[in-house]
Amino acid sequence: MTRADGTVGRQVRVLMRRDIALGRTFVHAFTRADRSLFTALAGGRPLLDPVLPRLSHAADHGLLWWGVAGALGATRGRRRPAAARGLLALGAASLLANGPAKLVFRRDRPPTHTIPPLRRLRRDLTTFSFPSGHAASAAAFATGVALDAPGAAVPVAALAATIAFSRVYVGVHYPGDVLAGVLLGVGAGLLTTKVMPRRPWSPARAAPASAWAPALPYGDGLTVVVNTRSGAGHHAELLAVLRADLPKARVVEVGPADDLDTALAEAASSSRVLGIAGGDGSINTAAQVALAHGLPLAVFPAGTLNHFAADLGLAGAGDSVHALREGSAVAVDLGRADGISASFDRFSRLFVNTASLGGYPDMVAVREKFERRIGKWPAMVIALCWVLRHEPPFEVRIDDERRRVWLIFVGNGVYHPDGFAPTYRCRLDESRLDLRVVDADAPLARLRLVGAVLTGRLGRSRVYEQRTVERVLISSEQPGALPFACDGEVTEGVERIVVAPSGARLVVYRPRA
Incomplete structure (x- = not known):
């Protein structure tokens, strides 16, 4: 080693020691301030004894948020998917906060001898303190609701803030624990958009x-x-x-x-x-x-x-x-489907949203059964798993290519997001079709498909295909007709079908932007 190399090495070690010292100084200062704030809040004059302790207990295991989600789900509009997103975020935040995060930091609970007896919880907690699982769950649920229903999120956020504050007030968490839990919960809520995309607020253009x-x-x-x-x-x-x-x-x-x-x-x-x-x-x-x-x-x-x-x-x-x-x-x-039915009669159907073949009609039926209660994305996962478990794949010819598939979806216009949970369109006058196919020939196709849906990476999965077309010809390559549906309504099975834009446009009333 040269003298220059030795000098550089010493400088690096000096800088590292300085950075470590600064980090320790910051941690010590933060810990002192955190404990001082805890003493001021938890040992201060009574505010809402014993309301806050009872409210804090009601949020144990997320029970309070499940109740709020049930109330939101019983209403109409965007509050239903907002409730589902909130529960999805709550589950992720709770898993992270009460699992790996506590095991990594291993911070002890605050001492309770200075807490007035009336505001203490009934039993002492033996788990680690950092971060606060209650604060993480509350912030995650409120963030999830806010992404889909900002109006409903105002009272939910107020309740979440009260729950977060109550954890310090009853003496089971330091303020820093609560702050970390809130940040973790907000992050979990934002991450739900990766697997449960939001419908835009503006209507589709036409x-x-x-x-x-x-x-x-x-x-x-x-x-x-x-x-x-x-x-x-x-x-x-x-x-x-x-x-x-x-x-x-x-x-x-x-x-x-x-x-x-x-x-x-x-x-x-x-x-x-x-x-x-x-x-x-x-x-x-x-x-x-x-x-x-x-x-x-x-x-x-x-x-x-x-x-x-x-x-x-x-x-x-x-x-x-x-x-x-x-x-x-x-x-x-409008889309148009022309073909030959199972009884070998010619038919022609228009559709405003989608046409589908194979197991997709059954998946729609299963999804709609659960969608009213838990939202579209969770219901779609349940429906997809049900179809892959009970529906056999089928042989078809898509244009000139023979395929073995589970599901075929054809949208009137380009749907978003990518993946097999199409939700909305940005335009209603594109004169194009959105073709999506789930392949059954790939190794471990079922497992890979469900994993891709759950992780929000279906658009990159090899068992899934999505493309925009101007026309598609689909014919059965096996005995028996293919199940067929238009706009969610299951019709007679088909032997052969051509799907294309109809060429005609429907005039529909809607308010000016």
Whole structure:
């Protein structure tokens, strides 16, 4: 070693020792300040004895947040997926805070002899103190809710802050433990966007078509067909809005014994504008009738999921009423599926959202069963696992290539995000299709697929294919027809099918941006 090398080595060691000394000085100063603040807060004058101790106990094992999630899930709109995201973030934060983080730092709990007896917890905790698992869970849940439902997040965040403060107040955590838990929880909440992407707040873009959509301030010339079988069947509020805000509109209720196609055809024959109140399946039927009669369509979201209405930016009946009053509308693409059914009859179907083959219709059914309670992404994982467990793969020819697959999804327009949980579109007038296929031939395909979904890396998985096409031909290469669905409605199986943009555009009312 040269003299220069020895000099450089000594300088490096001196710098390292200085940095270590500075780090130790900072840690000691932080620890002193942390303990002083703890003494001031935990040993101070009573504030909310014994409310805070009981509230702190209610958050044990995340039980309080499960209750809040249940309350949010019982409402409508974005609060349902917000509750699911909050629980997902809570699980991740709790696992990290109460597992590896505590084992790494191994900080002892604060002494409790200075805590007034009335505010102490019933039993002393024996686990490590840093970071606070309660604060991490509270911050994670609040962050998850805020990402999807900022309005609902305000009271949730206030409750989360109270829970975090209560851990110091009852004497089981230092303020630094709580701060670290909050930071960990916020990070866990933000990380949920990697596996559970958010729907954008702005609606999908589409070409304006107001010239084809008359303004109907009082609803004269409008007939709204209400499918009372859609959604949960609670349509009293919708009917009240229609009768109050569009008094001259004609409202036709379709019950379980009535035929929706007939009601729509009769309504279209005597109206200037056709209206439909229902879910995506009802909108699919109404779109075909409106297009056949050359009428604009007014959509009143009344289904369970309302994907098409969400892409249009219609949060409720009030948005549709506003668009009708000002004569604001857009022209959107429709997909078209032409083929041969299982009975070897030719058929043609239009779709506003998606068409699918193979196990995808069953996956949609399983997903929708759980989606109302736990949100789309968790329900999609459950549905995917169910399909891969119970549905056999099938042989098809996609264009000129023979494939062995589990699922085929075809979207009317490009869907986002990447992966097999497509949620929203950025445009409704692209005249392109979104083709997604899950391959069954790759080694360990099922395990790799589920792992890719759970880690948010499905777009990079070799068992999954996604591309944009202008047309796709799919034919069965095995005995028996393939299950087929349009806009979530399962139809007769198919032997051969061609899917392409229809070439026609549907005029649909929606408010101006």
